[in-house]
Amino acid sequence: MNFEFHSPLWFLLLIPWTIMFLSIVFPFWKQRSAAIIFPDVSSIRALPVTFALRIKRLLPFVLFAAGVCAIVALARPRQGDDEFRVQTEGIAIEMVVDRSGSMRALDFKLNGRKVNRLDAIKDVFKRFVIGDGKLPGRPNDNIGLISFGGYAEDRCPLTLDHDALISVLNEVKISDPIVDSYGRLLNDRLLQEENSTAIGDALAEGVERLRNAEEKTKIMIFLSDGEQTAGALTPEQGTALAKKYGIKVYTIGIGSNELTEAPIMLSNGRVITQKVILSLDEKTLKNIAKQTGGVYFNAKSTQNLEKVYQEIDKLEKSKIEGRLYTHYKELFTIPLWASLILILAYILLTMTRFRSLP
Numbered sequence: 001m002n003f004e005f006h007s008p009l010w011f012l013l014l015i016p017w018t019i020m021f022l023s024i025v026f027p028f029w030k031q032r033s034a035a036i037i038f039p040d041v042s043s044i045r046a047l048p049v050t051f052a053l054r055i056k057r058l059l060p061f062v063l064f065a066a067g068v069c070a071i072v073a074l075a076r077p078r079q080g081d082d083e084f085r086v087q088t089e090g091i092a093i094e095m096v097v098d099r100s101g102s103m104r105a106l107d108f109k110l111n112g113r114k115v116n117r118l119d120a121i122k123d124v125f126k127r128f129v130i131g132d133g134k135l136p137g138r139p140n141d142n143i144g145l146i147s148f149g150g151y152a153e154d155r156c157p158l159t160l161d162h163d164a165l166i167s168v169l170n171e172v173k174i175s176d177p178i179v180d181s182y183g184r185l186l187n188d189r190l191l192q193e194e195n196s197t198a199i200g201d202a203l204a205e206g207v208e209r210l211r212n213a214e215e216k217t218k219i220m221i222f223l224s225d226g227e228q229t230a231g232a233l234t235p236e237q238g239t240a241l242a243k244k245y246g247i248k249v250y251t252i253g254i255g256s257n258e259l260t261e262a263p264i265m266l267s268n269g270r271v272i273t274q275k276v277i278l279s280l281d282e283k284t285l286k287n288i289a290k291q292t293g294g295v296y297f298n299a300k301s302t303q304n305l306e307k308v309y310q311e312i313d314k315l316e317k318s319k320i321e322g323r324l325y326t327h328y329k330e331l332f333t334i335p336l337w338a339s340l341i342l343i344l345a346y347i348l349l350t351m352t353r354f355r356s357l358p
Contacts, residue, residue, distance in 0.1 A: 006078055094220045099173070102226050149196060200236075202222070211247070220247055222249055224285065249288050255278060
């Protein structure tokens with residue numbers, strides 16, 4: 001915060017104003033005019049000088065102070081708030097997240113407890129967008145969200161409202177089995193579709209959302225833990241579309257092809273946890289990244305996933321140009337009102353309580 005006068009040359013008026021006050025007003029202040037002639041004033045001289053008489057002799061200084069305040073107002077006092085603003089050129093980022101049944105695998109940890117893959121991805125994704133001690137955040141980037149299983153679903157368009165984006169992310173869930181009182185599965189068809197993985201369709205959906213974005217740099221972060229088992233387009237066709245529109249795809253393979261603890265649904269609808277092997281098609285994910293100019297990462301743990309996002313932060317930075325601006329708050333109204341109040345006070349006092357008879 002800093003204080004200054006925009007037009008300090010107006011203070012030069014204080015010189016003639018002070019001279020005029022001393023040469024004209026001050027002599028009148030010393031003059032005493034008699035209104036009534038007494039043959040003997042000795043008794044009057046003995047009367048004490050009242051407070052009102054003392055105040056009356058200061059009235060010319062009220063007028064002088066009013067003039068000073070008016071000059072201060074002309075000099076335009078103002079208070080400035082220096083702001084460092086940045087001119088940024090953000091990046092368009094489309095997050096494409098796998099929500100297939102294999103994302104239930106419990107091979108990730110958060111705060112010391114086991115969580116499924118989707119919950120781990122959502123946690124690190126939030127910190128990638130908002131920022132924390134390890135991840136800087138992406139406040140200047142337009143970020144969108146697509147989730148996919150057997151089909152791709154556009155969950156959030158490209159937006160700078162990252163709080164809204166996180167709210168939508170929290171609603172992304174893996175479909176749960178629904179059984180009746182007899183243990184019969186009611187949403188078998190939906191589960192079969194949700195447990196599938198449509199990599200090609202998800203890539204195409206991401207390209208569709210990014211290709212008309214205004215940002216020069218457009219990237220897709222594609223997270224999956226499976227292989228293509230559904231969809232109208234092949235991963236190769238989706239990759240060709242991304243390459244055609246200059247969209248760089250960073251692929252992240254979640255988990256591995258090793259034994260993994262995962263919940264399994266029995267025929268009666270009951271869910272148990274056991275060790276299974278979930279197929280991860282790293283070859284396809286590596287090819288998608290290579291063909292589009294991106295990079296493939298493998299994330300087998302929450303810490304490893306954090307490192308992946310840190311690497312992407314290093315590779316894809318928003319362009320930032322710093323500029324210093326100062327926002328001023330004008331304060332001239334304060335001395336201006338003070339001047340008007342002093343003038344009105346002078347007029348009222350000289351016409352009422354301190355009025356002099358000729």
